[in-house]
Amino acid sequence: MTVTGSRGSLPEPATYSGRFRVPQSVLGYALILLPLMVMGTLILYPAFLSIADTVTEPSSGGSLQVSLADYVEFFNTPLAVRNLAFSLRITAVTVAVLFLAGFPISLYLRFTHGRLGNLIQMLALFPLFVPGIIAAYALIRFIGDNGWLERFLHLLFGYEGFTSPYLRPAGIVVGLAWEGISITVLILTAGLSQIPDSLLETATDVGANRWQAFWRITMPLMKRSVLIVMTLNFLTVFGSFTIPYLLGPASPEMMGPYMRRTFYDANLPSRAQVQAVITFLISAVISLLYVRSVVSQKVEEES
Amino acid sequence: MATLKLHSLVKRFGDVTAVNGVDLSVENGEFLCLLGPSGCGKTTALRMIAGFENPTAGDIFIDGMPVTAMPPNRRPTAMVFQQYTLWPHMSVFQNIAYGLRLRRLARAVVEEKVADGLDLVGLAGYEKRLPSQLSGGQQQRVALARALVLEPKILLLDEPFSSLDAALRVRLREELLRIQRQLGIATIFVTHDQEEALSLADRIALMQLGNIVQLDTPSELYAHPRNLFAAEFIGAMNLLPTHPSDPTLGLDPRTLSLPPGMQGNASLTVAIRPEDFQVTVPSEPGMWTGEVEQTMDMGHYRKVLVTLAGASAPVKVFMAKSMEVRERQTIGLTPLRYLVYAEESEPVEVVPDRPMPQA
Numbered sequence: 001m002t003v004t005g006s007r008g009s010l011p012e013p014a015t016y017s018g019r020f021r022v023p024q025s026v027l028g029y030a031l032i033l034l035p036l037m038v039m040g041t042l043i044l045y046p047a048f049l050s051i052a053d054t055v056t057e058p059s060s061g062g063s064l065q066v067s068l069a070d071y072v073e074f075f076n077t078p079l080a081v082r083n084l085a086f087s088l089r090i091t092a093v094t095v096a097v098l099f100l101a102g103f104p105i106s107l108y109l110r111f112t113h114g115r116l117g118n119l120i121q122m123l124a125l126f127p128l129f130v131p132g133i134i135a136a137y138a139l140i141r142f143i144g145d146n147g148w149l150e151r152f153l154h155l156l157f158g159y160e161g162f163t164s165p166y167l168r169p170a171g172i173v174v175g176l177a178w179e180g181i182s183i184t185v186l187i188l189t190a191g192l193s194q195i196p197d198s199l200l201e202t203a204t205d206v207g208a209n210r211w212q213a214f215w216r217i218t219m220p221l222m223k224r225s226v227l228i229v230m231t232l233n234f235l236t237v238f239g240s241f242t243i244p245y246l247l248g249p250a251s252p253e254m255m256g257p258y259m260r261r262t263f264y265d266a267n268l269p270s271r272a273q274v275q276a277v278i279t280f281l282i283s284a285v286i287s288l289l290y291v292r293s294v295v296s297q298k299v300e301e302e303s
Numbered sequence: 304m305a306t307l308k309l310h311s312l313v314k315r316f317g318d319v320t321a322v323n324g325v326d327l328s329v330e331n332g333e334f335l336c337l338l339g340p341s342g343c344g345k346t347t348a349l350r351m352i353a354g355f356e357n358p359t360a361g362d363i364f365i366d367g368m369p370v371t372a373m374p375p376n377r378r379p380t381a382m383v384f385q386q387y388t389l390w391p392h393m394s395v396f397q398n399i400a401y402g403l404r405l406r407r408l409a410r411a412v413v414e415e416k417v418a419d420g421l422d423l424v425g426l427a428g429y430e431k432r433l434p435s436q437l438s439g440g441q442q443q444r445v446a447l448a449r450a451l452v453l454e455p456k457i458l459l460l461d462e463p464f465s466s467l468d469a470a471l472r473v474r475l476r477e478e479l480l481r482i483q484r485q486l487g488i489a490t491i492f493v494t495h496d497q498e499e500a501l502s503l504a505d506r507i508a509l510m511q512l513g514n515i516v517q518l519d520t521p522s523e524l525y526a527h528p529r530n531l532f533a534a535e536f537i538g539a540m541n542l543l544p545t546h547p548s549d550p551t552l553g554l555d556p557r558t559l560s561l562p563p564g565m566q567g568n569a570s571l572t573v574a575i576r577p578e579d580f581q582v583t584v585p586s587e588p589g590m591w592t593g594e595v596e597q598t599m600d601m602g603h604y605r606k607v608l609v610t611l612a613g614a615s616a617p618v619k620v621f622m623a624k625s626m627e628v629r630e631r632q633t634i635g636l637t638p639l640r641y642l643v644y645a646e647e648s649e650p651v652e653v654v655p656d657r658p659m660p661q662a
Binding site for chain 1: 355380
């Protein structure tokens with residue numbers, strides 16, 4: 001490009017010239033194009049194919065026709081229904097355990113400052129940095145038969161009646177609770193730290209005791225964080241594989257291991273597909289709750 | 304209707320002493336301002352009165368009753384905070400009613416008191432609004448109503464208007480003063496804004512480094528600041544370090560009469576309010592002569608910065624707008640009234656036309 005000008009001006013950068021300006025919206029789409037393409041080709045398209053596969057069957061003429069026969073079959077299989085109910089039950093218990101364990105820790109972290117608080121925070125975040133499979137094997141050594149816990153109980157208290165949760169439903173809950181405690185504490189602490197001291201001090205100033213201030217001020221203001229943490233935990237726990245596979249019982253089993261067994265061991269990919277779609281739909285309903293609470297927060301903040 | 308007494312109140316946070324032995328008594332119906340720069344301990348003192356901080360030492364009495372060990376929810380005080388004061392998930396009505404409901408008052412009584420409270424702060428009809436639907440000024444008014452409906456013996460306010468814009472601040476100040484007079488409630492108002500303190504308070508407790516430096520009426524505090532900190536903090540003030548036998552500081556000893564007892568002092572500071580100069584154009588012999596560096600129109604008066612020969616900083620002079628001065632013009636200044644501060648003694652006021660007081 002040659003620039004001739006009486007003032008000896010610098011060449012204008014191309015992006016600023018009126019003719020070549022790229023509209024902002026196009027630029028925005030361009031930036032998300034790559035991840036969108038990956039998501040579309042590797043996740044959405046195969047997912048769509050699978051879902052389509054579960055709701056169709058070949059008709060006598062060779063063409064495809066819509067049919068829910070696969071789903072009817074799923075819900076008529078006692079084992080499948082039992083596994084689904086088991087997954088939901090384990091998920092509900094784990095989500096509750098995580099909340100009941102995480103909330104007091106978060107409250108402690110929010111309202112105290114000092115070394116003990118830092119130590120507890122570190123401990124609470126530690127599981128975040130341990131891969132699930134390592135945690136699972138560590139837990140087997142710890143809570144398994146003749147594991148550390150059993151031996152400690154015997155040595156320290158002479159307790160003999162220990163029943164290991166390993167390969168029992170409780171084993172899954174223990175493992176998933178270990179995995180989920182970090183994110184639970186993180187989210188709840190973040191939520192609590194958004195409540196200014198003055199809101200709680202005002203409550204005590206007008207006559208509320210700590211308990212009343214907690215129920216009437218802290219809890220309502222934590223509603224959204226609690227919802228977010230519960231939905232997130234639900235999604236990770238419900239769809240989990242490693243921990244239930246390694247720590248849980250062989251039957252009933254959670255949807256993750258069940259799908260894998262149906263797919264590989266039983267070699268019934270089309271049934272595994274149906275199991276996957278049902279798992280996905282339940283997760284999608286919960287995701288919707290999560291997305292709604294996050295969006296409503298954004299809207300509120302913007303107003 | 305109540306009185307408040309602080310007796311040798313001390314608060315330490317680790318090595319830091321926030322409040323260092325404060326004695327104070329607030330009379331029935333009095334409006335007292337705790338004034339000082341940030342970090343002077345005024346908010347800590349207020350928080351101890353409210354019960355949010357436990358004093359390291361000392362006692363607090365309300366109506367003669369010790370309340371030092373009482374938790375905030377039992378104290379007959381009510382506080383309005385600087386910001387984030389309303390509970391965002393409750394309506395205006397619920398915010399104000401919460402304290403009343405905790406007292407187990409009948410529904411009809413609660414409704415009546417909330418309505419009265421909102422009336423008092425000029426927000427009748429706002430019951431159903433959420434805090435996010437109110438402006439900052441309205442939120443602070445609701446916070447005030449919430450404190451007042453509890454009929455506290457002492458009303459505490461911690462810079463309640465500092466996050467509002469200037470015009471609104473002035474209006475709310477006037478409104479607060481009206482309400483305070485109407486209810487006759489003893490009030491302690493914390494502020495770092497000396498103008499706010501001067502305009503509101505019956506008495507001002509000026510604080511510095513955890514101590515009350517001076518406790519006086521606004522006019523006394525303005526006219527006779529007890530030390531250099533008070534002199535500099537309250538209103539505009541020219542502080543001119545000087546020495547009786549050293550004319551090089553720009554103050555000709557011929558024209559500056561020092562009290563007889565102070566003339567032997569090694570180090571003196573002369574404090575002159577900008578409005579206490581008489582300006583003469585052109586300068587005449589015996590006056591301080593200086594050059595106008597800058598003039599500023601302040602509305603009903605003019606602020607002029609004058610460089611005195613040999614002085615390190617220009618002096619501020621407030622003068623009537625009827626008199627014209629230009630920048631770079633040489634003018635004469637005659638101090639009409641000033642205070643002389645010597646180290647570790649009370650300041651002496653000098654009015655040149657009057658007989659010199661003894662230091």
